[in-house]
Amino acid sequence: MYTHRERVEADMHINNLLFVSIYTRHHHHLPFSFLSLSPSSLMAHSSVHKDRGELRIHENLVELGTDLAEYIAELSEASVKERGVFAIAISGGSLIGLMGKLCEAPYHKTVDWAKWYIFWVDERVVGKTHADSNYKLAKDGLLSKVPVVPSHVNSINDSVSAEEAADDYEFHIRQLVKTRTINVSDNSDCPKFDLILLGMGPDGHVASLFPNHPMLDEKSEWVTFITDSPKPPPERITFTLPVINSASNVAVVVTGDSKAEAVRLAIDDVGPDHLSLPARLVQPTKGKLVWFLDKPAASKLDGSQFSE
């Protein structure tokens, strides 16, 4: 059995050889870089920040989407191998479009979709067919295009109040933790998702956890609700920080220059005033944190704090 990376590298190697043989028929000099193309060399820049996790900064959205798909496929494969399932919690917003490569070759065939259990990190309290629904966004953009098992798609109850929907969802997650469909944290009773995927707004919000909101201090609930979201729609439910920070892997996917300042405040050493920015409070206790950024989003970062 080959891993995803090996299969993709094999595909790319064949494509490179074809390209090389066609190219050499017409050119005498072949640039060395063509011979060393691999998914990792497509990545523009990868480094580790001294305490804010791994940073992957990409030349453009195509490269970012390719690397993100490969990252998710590798975690899925490792989790299915280890636990027999892959419990993934997704956000809404721009993230879903950036996950589009998963619906294409080779991932649409090589990912073990039947083992996926899908959850939402946050959801807007609207009907499932409403344009603001994070479920609808993921269904239209991703889930309807790959063979996930419908009963493994754990969407939020859209026919009750925000408070009831949050309670229902937490109860549902508790049942799946009992059966270990979702793993459990080693140092608390929190669920330990195999992967939590977050986006970030220009104000530094992640999930539906907004700056200066009291829910940032929530320690006991796993899922909570908000009725005064500064970004419409106002009613939402969201995972709390203890759940996000208990995951085995957390990826924050951020693109565009409108988010560059929030990226800086979330990652760089910027002093005590910004320690409570929601994106900065994403600090997995034991899990691995990876930032997927494009160049505009990363443009205000201080490079001196990274190591290759």
Ligand SMILES: O=C1O[C@H](COP(=O)(O)O)[C@@H](O)[C@H](O)[C@H]1O
């Ligand atoms: O409202 C929300 O916003 C964030 C960020 O969205 P983006 O479009 O700026 O990437 C998203 O992660 C969250 O799930 C969503 O409910």
